[in-house]
Amino acid sequence: MKKLMTTALAFLAVSLMTSCGNSEDADEFKPSLDRQAECSIKVAGDYDNFEALEAEFDRFNEFYPNVHLSYFKPDDYNNKLATVLSGKDKPNIFFSYTWLKDNEKYASVISHMEDLSDPALKFNLDCIRPGLLSRDAQNRVFMVPVFSRSYGVLVNNNLFKKENLSVPNTWDELLNVCKSFADKGYQNPMMGYSRGDSSCFMNSVAYPIFVAELAKNPDALAKANNLDPTAGEYMRGALQAVDNLVKNKCFNLEECNKIEDNYAKVILRFFGGDVPMMVCQGDTVSGTKKRESQSEAFIKSPFDYSFYPIPVTSQGGYFIDSPSVEFSVNKDCDNLDMTNEFMRFLLTSKELNQMASAKRMITPTKMMSFDPVYAPFGKVPSERTFSTEVLGIKDPLTVQIRKAAYKVGKGELTIDEAISMYGQL
Numbered sequence: 567m568k569k570l571m572t573t574a575l576a577f578l579a580v581s582l583m584t585s586c587g588n589s590e591d592a593d594e595f596k597p598s599l600d601r602q603a604e605c606s607i608k609v610a611g612d613y614d615n616f617e618a619l620e621a622e623f624d625r626f627n628e629f630y631p632n633v634h635l636s637y638f639k640p641d642d643y644n645n646k647l648a649t650v651l652s653g654k655d656k657p658n659i660f661f662s663y664t665w666l667k668d669n670e671k672y673a674s675v676i677s678h679m680e681d682l683s684d685p686a687l688k689f690n691l692d693c694i695r696p697g698l699l700s701r702d703a704q705n706r707v708f709m710v711p712v713f714s715r716s717y718g719v720l721v722n723n724n725l726f727k728k729e730n731l732s733v734p735n736t737w738d739e740l741l742n743v744c745k746s747f748a749d750k751g752y753q754n755p756m757m758g759y760s761r762g763d764s765s766c767f768m769n770s771v772a773y774p775i776f777v778a779e780l781a782k783n784p785d786a787l788a789k790a791n792n793l794d795p796t797a798g799e800y801m802r803g804a805l806q807a808v809d810n811l812v813k814n815k816c817f818n819l820e821e822c823n824k825i826e827d828n829y830a831k832v833i834l835r836f837f838g839g840d841v842p843m844m845v846c847q848g849d850t851v852s853g854t855k856k857r858e859s860q861s862e863a864f865i866k867s868p869f870d871y872s873f874y875p876i877p878v879t880s881q882g883g884y885f886i887d888s889p890s891v892e893f894s895v896n897k898d899c900d901n902l903d904m905t906n907e908f909m910r911f912l913l914t915s916k917e918l919n920q921m922a923s924a925k926r927m928i929t930p931t932k933m934m935s936f937d938p939v940y941a942p943f944g945k946v947p948s949e950r951t952f953s954t955e956v957l958g959i960k961d962p963l964t965v966q967i968r969k970a971a972y973k974v975g976k977g978e979l980t981i982d983e984a985i986s987m988y989g990q991l
Contacts, residue, residue, distance in 0.1 A: 610657035665961035697953025772971035798988025
C-alpha cells in the first residue's frame with residue numbers, strides 16, 4: 567500500500583507539472599485554416615525591438631508561409647494606443663497591461679479587445695498559471711501574459727564564492743552579508759538605480775512586503791486600492807525594511823545615483839564585477855544575456871550570476887508573480903481569423919517557454935521552466951508566493967508604495983510622514 571501511495575503521489579506531481587501543454591496533444595499546433603492563405607498581421611508594442619517574437623513569426627511561417635507578420639513600436643505608445651487601434655494602420659495584436667482596466671482614459675482601448683476566453687477560439691489558456699490571468703466580472707479574459715515578472719536582486723555568485731560567503735536566505739543573513747562585504751572593502755554590497763521615483767530599487771524591497779501584508783487582510787487591501795489614508799499604516803513594515811538597509815549601509819546612495827537608467831546602465835554596472843548584489847526586477851534581468859557581450863569588464867572577467875528574491879523575512883523572500891507583457895487581440899482588425907490562428911499557435915507551453923527563454927523573462931506557463939538565472943524563484947514555497955492578479959492589486963496602490971519607499975530611502979520623508987501621506991504621494 568505504501569508503495570502504491572508513493573507511486574500515485576509521484577504520478578500526481580508529474581501530472582501537475584506537465585498539465586499545461588506538456589502533453590503531446592496540447593503542445594502540438596495543428597493548422598485549421600488554408601495553409602496557402604495570404605495576409606498580413608501586425609503586432610504593436612512598446613519594446614524598441616522584439617527578436618523573441620520575430621522568432622515566433624518564423625516558426626508560424628512554417629505552417630503558413632504566405633502570412634506576413636511584423637512588429638512595430640508606435641510613438642508615445644501608452645498615450646496614442648486608442649488612436650492607433652482605430653487608425654488606418656491598426657494592429658492585429660497589441661501589448662496590454664492590467665492597469666489599463668483601472669483607468670477610464672483607456673476605456674476605448676478595452677472596447678477593442680477580443681474576449682480570449684471565448685470557447686470558439688480554442689485558445690489553450692489552461693497552459694498559463696491561473697494567477698496571471700485577469701478576468702472581469704463576467705469571467706472574460708481580454709489580455710494574456712506572454713511574460714511574467716517579479717522583484718529581486720541579481721547576485722554575483724563568483725564574489726560570494728571568492729569571499730567565502732553564502733547567498734543570504736533570511737533578513738538577518740542579508741544584513742550580515744552586507745556588513746561582511748563592507749568589511750572586506752566593497753563600497754557597494756547592494757546597488758540599484760535610484761535617480762528618480764520611477765526607480766524599482768527601493769520598491770523591489772518594499773513592494774513584496776507590502777503585498778504580503780495586504781494579502782493577510784482583504785479589508786486592508788480594499789482600503790489600499792481605494793487610496794484610503796488609513797491604509798498607509800500597512801506600509802510600515804515595508805518602509806522600515808528600506809530604512810534599515812540604508813541605516814545599515816547596505817548600499818551607497820551616492821554611488822547608486824550615478825547609474826543613469828533602470829535597464830541597460832544597471833546591467834552594465836553590475837557586469838563591472840565589483841557589485842555583489844544589484845536590486846532590480848525581472849524586466850531588467852531580461853536584458854542581461856544580450857549585454858554580456860557589450861560589457862568589456864564582463865568579457866574580460868565573466869562570472870556566474872542568478873536572480874534571487876530579496877530575503878525580507880526570517881523565512882526568506884517573496885515571489886510576487888505578476889504579468890509583465892500581455893497580448894490582446896484587436897477584434898476590429900483585418901484578418902481576424904488568421905490573427906486568432908497565430909494566437910492559438912503562440913498560446914502553448916512550448917512556444918511561450920521558448921519565447922521567454924529567448925527574451926530571458928519568466929515564463930507565464932504552469933511548467934515554471936525558469937531560465938537557470940531565475941532558478942531561485944522556483945524554490946519559493948506557495949505560502950510566500952502571491953499573485954497580484956488574484957489579489958486584485960491595482961496600479962494606484964503600486965504607485966503609492968513605490969513613491970513612499972523611494973522618498974523614505976532617499977531621506978526625503980520619514981516613515982511616519984510617508985504613512986500619513988498615503989493616497990497623496
